């Protein structure tokens with residue numbers, strides 16, 4: 196794959212739980228889309244995951260499942276480098292160096308750090324604070340041109356750009372300054388129970404999110420109980436966050452524009468619309484689930500793909516890390 200003329204793409208996902216339809220529509224769908232035309236590096240961010248306390252056996256299992264799911268969405272492990280972050284030590288090494296080029300003040304402004312500090316008040320560890328610097332290392336190691344992400348990661352990407360710029364100015368151009376890549380719709384899928392909040396894998400209310408591995412019946416039930424409003428007319432508006440969110444999901448699953456959706460459901464109620472959204476979500480997820488169920492039984496294959504992935508990732512990462520170490524003045528023997 197390493198083709199000099201192709202643009203480079205990198206993105207990661209935490210193996211903290213089964214990903215939601217928000218992760219899929221906001222990020223993973225674009226990973227697959229970009230995998231056809233770019234040199235892509237996709238990783239499971241297990242180093243990031245331990246900034247919140249994890250059960251070891253569960254984390255291990257979820258990492259394997261996440262790997263299977265990445266292949267199940269259609270990422271070809273031969274054409275793309277699909278790997279596990281902790282298998283490539285260069286991520287931690289570059290992250291330490293970049294810490295010394297990141298200001299305490301700019302890291303303190305990260306809204307996700309503030310939110311997570313509130314949520315995990317008993318464990319505000321240094322890793323949680325340092326999280327975006329590790330993310331910058333993930334991206335800059337591979338000289339990524341594009342980073343497909345959901346809207347919640349925009350601020351972290353901005354920080355990675357600032358760190359790259361700063362390092363390039365202190366020394367000579369070393370890192371490519373990456374651009375975020377957002378899909379047209381679905382960059383911020385909201386909770387089905389509180390549509391003013393982001394849909395999250397870690398939500399304690401199971402009705403708030405649809406997991407990529409939910410059974411069709413459960414998906415239908417969850418959309419049926421989605422919080423909307425009392426107007427009973429399908430159109431997008433800031434004061435109709437529930438319906439607007441369902442329209443985003445429907446649009447991202449079917450490719451239909453908001454105008455078309457409004458027309459199609461003009462004389463129909465919320466019951467019909469919710470049923471249609473559920474059907475579209477099931478149609479979108481079912482082929483992935485079938486492929487996942489097949490792959491998850493072949494642990495040897497998944498392990499062998501992950502091993503090859505980390506070797507290929509390490510090869511690319513080492514090139515950048517070596518340059519960085521030379522520039523900062525480490526004695527190389």
Ligand code: TYM
Pocket residue numbers: 205206207208209210217218219220221222223240243329330331333334342343344345346347348381382383384385393394395
């Ligand atoms: P994570 O694991 O929380 O989410 C993975 C991807 O899914 C997107 N996403 C969403 N998109 C739309 N609607 C939602 N409700 C929603 N929830 C999540 C996220 O924006 C993300 O793109 N810090 C990252 C992982 C990471 C990373 C990186 C990403 C580590 N290193 C380097 C890009 C580049 C995270 O926690 O994503």
